Amino acid sequence: METTMEISEEQVTKAKSAKLILLFAMVSMTMMFAGLTSAFVVSKSRADWLKNFELPSVFYYSTAVIIGCSVSFYLAKKAIQKNNRNATTGFLLATLALGILFVILQFAGFGQIVEKGYYFTGQGSSITTTFLYVVTVTHLLHLAGGLISLLIVIYNHFKQKYNSTQTLGIELGAMYWHFLDLLWVYLFLFLYFFK
Numbered sequence: 001m002e003t004t005m006e007i008s009e010e011q012v013t014k015a016k017s018a019k020l021i022l023l024f025a026m027v028s029m030t031m032m033f034a035g036l037t038s039a040f041v042v043s044k045s046r047a048d049w050l051k052n053f054e055l056p057s058v059f060y061y062s063t064a065v066i067i068g069c070s071v072s073f074y075l076a077k078k079a080i081q082k083n084n085r086n087a088t089t090g091f092l093l094a095t096l097a098l099g100i101l102f103v104i105l106q107f108a109g110f111g112q113i114v115e116k117g118y119y120f121t122g123q124g125s126s127i128t129t130t131f132l133y134v135v136t137v138t139h140l141l142h143l144a145g146g147l148i149s150l151l152i153v154i155y156n157h158f159k160q161k162y163n164s165t166q167t168l169g170i171e172l173g174a175m176y177w178h179f180l181d182l183l184w185v186y187l188f189l190f191l192y193f194f195k
Contacts, residue, residue, distance in 0.1 A: 015171075018168060032138070033187065036134065048126060055109075058112055062102050062109065063188050066185075067181060067185070069099050073178070074174060076095065076174070089157065089158075096150055113129060143180055149176060150177070153169050153170055156169050
């Protein structure tokens with residue numbers, strides 16, 4: 001009986017530590033993006049700032065897609081808590097598909113910007129499009145980390161490491177994806193309203 005209690009306490013301690021580490025990482029990422037958006041605000045007063053620049057329409061779709069990622073990851077977590085392995089598999093794979101679709105849509109958005117004659121670097125670039133590029137690519141790099149962690153969660157799920165009493169990996173993955181989701185929604189609204 002004592003061994004079961006010790007394992008349970010050890011699992012609780014491990015879960016708390018892992019969540020705290022992830023929380024610190026998310027706070028540091030938030031501060032980095034706060035710095036980028038502050039630089040955006042300061043640069044807006046420059047004479048070469050594009051006043052009538054419109055975000056690509058595909059960014060609206062990518063925003064809906066990343067919200068879908070959070071929803072499907074949340075549903076995966078709920079499904080594993082009920083030991084519904086088939087539903088968990090479906091929701092995790094849906095999250096992966098939506099995450100990849102988000103990346104594709106972001107690059108399609110970059111293409112729309114270039115089609116309008118705005119470039120990110122070089123002679124045809126402007127400070128506005130360069131900032132947009134830096135902010136979105138930085139978010140995409142963090143999303144790449146999210147996709148890698150999601151692949152690890154899916155791998156562990158197929159190895160049957162998760163069940164209703166062992167959900168830590170899925171919980172951490174979901175926390176990070178919710179963070180990425182909120183971060184993109186913040187960036188999208190910031191870029192949309194603060195022109």
